[in-house]
Amino acid sequence: MAGAFIPPSFCIVPKEVTNLSQAIRIAKKIFYLLITIFFVLVFNFVLFRLLPGSISTKMAHTAHANATALANLDKYYGLNQPMVQQFLTYFTKLLHLDLGNTFASYGGGTDVWDVMASRIGPTVVLLGLAEIIAFILGTVFGVIAGWKRGKVIDKTLLTSSLTFYAMPTFWLSMMLILIFCTKANLLPSMGMYTTGFRKEIVGAAAYYKDVARHLILPLACMSLGLAGEYTLTMRSTMMDVLTEDYMTTARAKGFKEGYVLRKHALPNAMLPMVTLICMNLGFAIGGAITLEQMFSWPGIGALTYTAIANRDYTLLQGIFLLTTVSTIVANFLADILYGFIDPRIKNS
Amino acid sequence: MRQVRVNDFFRQVRENKSAMVGVCIIIFFLLVAIFGPMFLHFDVSQTGANIRDTWLAPCRQHLLGTDHLGRDLLAFLVTGARSSLAVAFFATLISMIIGTAIGIISGYSGGWVDNLLMRITDFVLCIPWLPLCMVLASFMGTSIINIILVIGLTGWAGSARLVRAQTLSVKEMTYVERTVSLGARNWHIMFRHILPNVFPIVFANTVLDAAGAISTETTLSFLGLGDPTNPSWGMILYYAEANNAVSRGAWWYFLPAGICVILVVLGFTLMGYAFDEILNPKLKER
Numbered sequence: 164m165a166g167a168f169i170p171p172s173f174c175i176v177p178k179e180v181t182n183l184s185q186a187i188r189i190a191k192k193i194f195y196l197l198i199t200i201f202f203v204l205v206f207n208f209v210l211f212r213l214l215p216g217s218i219s220t221k222m223a224h225t226a227h228a229n230a231t232a233l234a235n236l237d238k239y240y241g242l243n244q245p246m247v248q249q250f251l252t253y254f255t256k257l258l259h260l261d262l263g264n265t266f267a268s269y270g271g272g273t274d275v276w277d278v279m280a281s282r283i284g285p286t287v288v289l290l291g292l293a294e295i296i297a298f299i300l301g302t303v304f305g306v307i308a309g310w311k312r313g314k315v316i317d318k319t320l321l322t323s324s325l326t327f328y329a330m331p332t333f334w335l336s337m338m339l340i341l342i343f344c345t346k347a348n349l350l351p352s353m354g355m356y357t358t359g360f361r362k363e364i365v366g367a368a369a370y371y372k373d374v375a376r377h378l379i380l381p382l383a384c385m386s387l388g389l390a391g392e393y394t395l396t397m398r399s400t401m402m403d404v405l406t407e408d409y410m411t412t413a414r415a416k417g418f419k420e421g422y423v424l425r426k427h428a429l430p431n432a433m434l435p436m437v438t439l440i441c442m443n444l445g446f447a448i449g450g451a452i453t454l455e456q457m458f459s460w461p462g463i464g465a466l467t468y469t470a471i472a473n474r475d476y477t478l479l480q481g482i483f484l485l486t487t488v489s490t491i492v493a494n495f496l497a498d499i500l501y502g503f504i505d506p507r508i509k510n511s
Numbered sequence: 512m513r514q515v516r517v518n519d520f521f522r523q524v525r526e527n528k529s530a531m532v533g534v535c536i537i538i539f540f541l542l543v544a545i546f547g548p549m550f551l552h553f554d555v556s557q558t559g560a561n562i563r564d565t566w567l568a569p570c571r572q573h574l575l576g577t578d579h580l581g582r583d584l585l586a587f588l589v590t591g592a593r594s595s596l597a598v599a600f601f602a603t604l605i606s607m608i609i610g611t612a613i614g615i616i617s618g619y620s621g622g623w624v625d626n627l628l629m630r631i632t633d634f635v636l637c638i639p640w641l642p643l644c645m646v647l648a649s650f651m652g653t654s655i656i657n658i659i660l661v662i663g664l665t666g667w668a669g670s671a672r673l674v675r676a677q678t679l680s681v682k683e684m685t686y687v688e689r690t691v692s693l694g695a696r697n698w699h700i701m702f703r704h705i706l707p708n709v710f711p712i713v714f715a716n717t718v719l720d721a722a723g724a725i726s727t728e729t730t731l732s733f734l735g736l737g738d739p740t741n742p743s744w745g746m747i748l749y750y751a752e753a754n755n756a757v758s759r760g761a762w763w764y765f766l767p768a769g770i771c772v773i774l775v776v777l778g779f780t781l782m783g784y785a786f787d788e789i790l791n792p793k794l795k796e797r
Binding site: 195202203206210211328329331333334338341344345346445453456457467468471472474479486490494 | 630633637638639642645646650722726734758760766777781
């Protein structure tokens with residue numbers, strides 16, 4: 164971010180020119196967005212068709228189905244048609260937002276869309292809260308570490324965030340389960356709610372309290388890992404910003420340190436963080452697979468794991484589509500947001 | 512001239528404390544991986560004699576305890592180091608080669624080649640790495656070669672972008688123009704002139720990629736997609752989870768393996784950040 168410079172507010176650019184250039188920029192980005200999504204659709208299809216093994220081979224191994232049954236299964240799922248035919252069917256169905264039926268059955272019936280919809284709620288809750296906590300912790304600690312660079316507090320924060328970033332999330336969850344569940348018996352270690360605790364029976368308050376108790380450990384695991392990453396990024400952008408010339412100018416003007424930090428350093432340092440958070444949100448829709456598996460949290464991640472174990476094409480296609488499209492859209496939104504926040508791009 | 516730059520680089524590495532910590536950690540684990548198995552008392556495949564030998568806490572005979580089959584966990588850990596480090600090394604090598612090649616070709620050619628390659632790279636970046644690796648690994652089979660290929664073939668996108676950015680800035684340098692005007696062919700320019708200038712950043716980024724590769728390999732093995740004939744640290748964690756070590760309170764089963772993974776990833780990350788600081792001209796002024 165060399166040469167970062169926030170233009171003074173009296174910088175006059177005609178509104179029509181700014182709006183037109185912005186609109187053209189956004190239109191170009193939308194065009195690329197659609198092309199990328201198309202490639203994703205094609206890739207999604209090709210990947211799962213080209214890989215060896217399918218539902219019929221799995222059936223042949225596990226259920227020892229005979230040849231007629233397997234042939235009928237293939238015909239039912241359209242797997243015996245030529246590839247081009249299958250792709251056209253796939254594409255036309257997509258336009259109707261019909262993602263097909265799953266091969267195995269899960270909690271929510273067999274329609275892929277329904278199954279995914281029933282699992283996405285828990286993932287969003289878990290990851291949304293984790294992102295918020297991680298963002299707050301990351302920003303606070305990153306700013307402290309960057310501001311007091313080289314001192315003890317910086318070294319401590321750096322080492323601990325590097326450690327949490329390096330830690331595999333599932334290992335952290337194993338350790339936390341060992342400490343809090345096995346040894347101390349304080350918190351529940353699996354699921355989203357205690358079995359049998361349904362809202363209709365125990366009432367909303369008790370149900371949500373139970374969910375909250377189940378949420379604590381997965382949330383802690385996820386947010387610690389993310390917070391490590393955010394702290395590192397925030398610290399490095401703060402270090403970048405602090406070496407800029409306008410910081411020296413601000414101090415020379417006689418402003419207090421707190422003011423300089425809030426009004427000059429932070430806004431510029433937050434820009435890359437915003438992009439990073441948007442990108443992470445996109446990836447996050449895929450769910451933290453190992454985390455959800457460890458805690459049996461009924462989200463998209465656990466669904467992905469089961470679908471892979473079952474060699475369930477259609478469900479995997481649906482999940483992949485969801486994750487990639489949400490990543491692409493999140494990147495696109497981050498791009499647009501950056502264009503609105505960063506005055507250098509806004510006024511270009 | 513090049514020798515002086517290499518010596519200069521080593522001197523700067525030695526002066527950077529975090530780089531030295533990282534280098535020491537990695538060298539330690541390399542030595543353990545290469546020479547460790549020679550000093551072991553027990554073989555990793557040697558299961559316990561009877562049921563009293565299983566699930567032993569660390570004692571004088573078994574320094575890190577035993578697992579559910581009575582196998583010595585220290586032996587498992589030391590042998591696992593080989594597998595984990597080998598996968599990380601070769602997978603990173605593959606992704607470095609692919610990423611550098613695509614980055615240089617894309618940055619140097621410009622035009623539609625550049626556009627196409629960058630669209631492909633963006634697209635690969637958007638696909639979530641772990642689910643893709645999981646899908647590929649589970650469908651392709653779980654031999655160690657497959658794992659290396661899977662991690663290498665999916666992790667090149669970040670390097671490609673970085674290399675392309677660096678190539679674009681190197682391309683503008685005057686001596687490249689001079690070489691072109693002297694009539695040099697494209698391949699010659701790309702590999703004799705651009706590559707050596709791009710290499711420092713590639714190297715720093717590769718070390719960071721190695722950290723990611725170990726993390727991914729551990730996660731893949733933990734999910735049961737590792738090679739059972741080549742036990743790695745991730746497999747230790749997989750067996751721990753599959754045999755309910757956490758519920759039994761058998762901390763010796765998974766704590767050491769996790770600590771090893773953390774240390775190696777930390778080592779590579781520290782090295783990578785330090786190399787980035789030393790080799791990246793834009794970061795030097797900080």
